[in-house]
Amino acid sequence: MSKYNINENIIFTVSKGRFVAWNLQTGHQYDFFDRRFLDRFYELTTSRLLPYHPAAEDDTLTEAGFLETSVNSSRPDGYTQKICWVQGKCEIGPRALGNRSIFAAPFLKTTTAKLNQIKNREHYRPIAPICLEEDAALHFEECTSSKFMLTFYTVTDPRLKAITHVDGTARVQTITYRDSPATYELLKNFKEATDVGVLCNTSLNFSGSGFINNRTDLERFCIKHNIMTFVINDTMYIKPGDR
Secondary structure, eight states: OEEEESSSSEEEEEETTEEEEEETTTOOEEETTOHHHHHHHHHHHGGGOOOOBOSSTTOSBOTTSOEEEEOOTTOGGGGGSOEEEEOSSOOOSSSOOSSEEEEEOSSOHHHHHHHHHHTTOOTTOOOEEEEEGGGHHHHBTTOSOOTTSOOEEEBOOTTOGGGOOTTSEEEOEEEOTTTOHHHHHHHHHHHHHHSOOEEEEEEOBOTTSOBOOBHHHHHHHHHHTTOOEEEETTEEEEOTTOO
């Protein structure tokens, strides 16, 4: 069993595949997915997340030949392909919630297979959507807010083939500007271009390892998986001639 201290009152234990939180002050035990605990967990951990460690940030052309440029919010067309997305500090937990993500347009079923291939997963595994919270009910039945990608909803928008599982559901994450300004603006810009404020969202990591947390590894990941665009905070990196 592994044990992790978050503060003097909360510890996490990992045993036999379970991720459990213990409140030492009250003696209560919470399963990690217990909704009563999630808000408190988010409050405890957001100020303690790991920083992104850039490499050779002063270079205009990176070691792997990516060209550094500013993210141009007026040109959302570049987001219709696969893009690696890094914002601020990395998440702690079982889900990519927008800080270390691979995003892709949600319209083609072939996108599901391509993302699963990148992640070295079975072809039938579902890909989760990230969605503007104010638009959630337009695409998912009875969905108004789903911050932590833990609840399945019936997909009501037939355009969203890449995120619709065989049973017609998706495990939705909704996002507001307050949650993540940059990711929210990305979704808004994508909506302006496509009329849909939804993207495929899967974790940015090598198979069997944690979130990518430096630019050298990120470039290596993109080259390995033929991804020609990545964003770190306000800076976009593209392969010249591939956009």
